[in-house]
Ligand SMILES: Nc1ncnc2c1ncn2[C@@H]1O[C@H](COP(=O)(O)OP(=O)(O)O)[C@@H](O)[C@H]1O
């Protein structure tokens with residue numbers, strides 16, 4: 001099996017120096033090769049190590065107001081800039097091994113965000129550090145500082161009082177696909193599309209967030225990526241079957257799951273093992289067979305999982321009782337195409353009739369936001385259908401060493417637990 005290309009943080013034995021609260025050191029030869037492969041270049045490391053914010057770079061410049069997120073890798077706080085009063089989100093960067101310095105995966109996230117300035121992508125304002133009394137002597141904590149958004153989509157959908165119209169759904173999907181197109185156009189894969197990673201501002205503008213697993217699309221032929229990415233419930237069949245030469249289609253699948261969730265208000269396929277997830281996908285999208293997806297036979301785990309046979313595709317049948325709009329169903333159907341080569345791009349999705357038939361999408365969903373008087377996040381609203389969300393969280397920390405994918409267990413459908421199937 002090929003090794004995934006994801007990388008560990010730096011080598012603790014390398015010489016270190018302090019600069020501006022960041023640990024700076026010359027990368028080892030081995031690290032330099034890895035950095036080059038992952039596009040985290042020495043000048044970028046140097047830039048981060050010497051980063052001087054024009055107006056603030058110590059976390060004490062912010063007054064922490066409330067915890068709004070507990071991701072897999074750390075906490076996110078709502079905070080206020082003591083000087084300007086501006087509301088921000090502080091995302092703490094978890095240092096798995098503090099001696100390793102600023103984690104290379106966080107550098108990756110910073111680099112992606114710097115490349116991705118766009119109306120529908122979360123805005124990185126600053127990086128700041130702190131030296132708390134509790135932390136080991138001289139070791140800083142690091143935070144990414146973002147423009148604060150009032151809600152995430154998982155939190156919004158958890159709130160039953162919030163009624164979405166077709167116009168709202170069209171507008172949100174248009175924003176989502178526009179942001180995704182921008183990401184893919186910049187040769188980046190998001191790799192963690194899910195409702196909790198989608199923010200909505202109080203002005204009703206959607207922003208794609210959490211670039212902790214994002215990475216550049218390599219132009220190098222035969223470059224291999226780890227397939228242990230994307231939260232299980234939103235993970236496309238090619239990743240579940242071990243593909244490690246995937247592309248933008250993995251994010252498109254997630255967009256399809258999220259679009260359906262705008263109606264179901266809960267993730268549509270909540271498997272708790274890879275085998276179950278594949279079975280749920282087959283139940284909805286039909287059997288995973290070479291007739292609909294010729295290349296599937298060459299995927300590493302095609303023979304290792306039990307793939308249910310003779311199942312018809314039932315997207316319109318099963319979603320039809322919840323989604324009345326035929327164009328919406330048709331678009332979900334396309335986004336959730338089993339064969340990644342036929343799944344289409346974000347740009348193609350934006351051209352779909354769904355967006356060009358009445359009622360038309362609007363500029364934003366500000367009218368929807370006007371009726372919501374408190375911030376709604378997955379973390380704060382973890383009740384009702386979203387209470388169990390953590391089960392589907394992604395499987396590995398982005399700061400730690402990437403694990404080589406475990407070969408799938410030979411589960412049989414007969415011995416698996418009850419399925420979590422939220423539509424039917
Ligand atoms: N800019 C922001 N404004 C408001 N809340 C945010 C912001 N960024 C993240 N959050 C909240 O924090 C949660 C975790 O942040 P995220 O970037 O997804 O980190 P993780 O990698 O730990 O999942 C998000 O699901 C969201 O609820």
Ligand SMILES: [Mg+2]
Nearest residue numbers: 071196197210
């Ligand atoms: Mg997240």
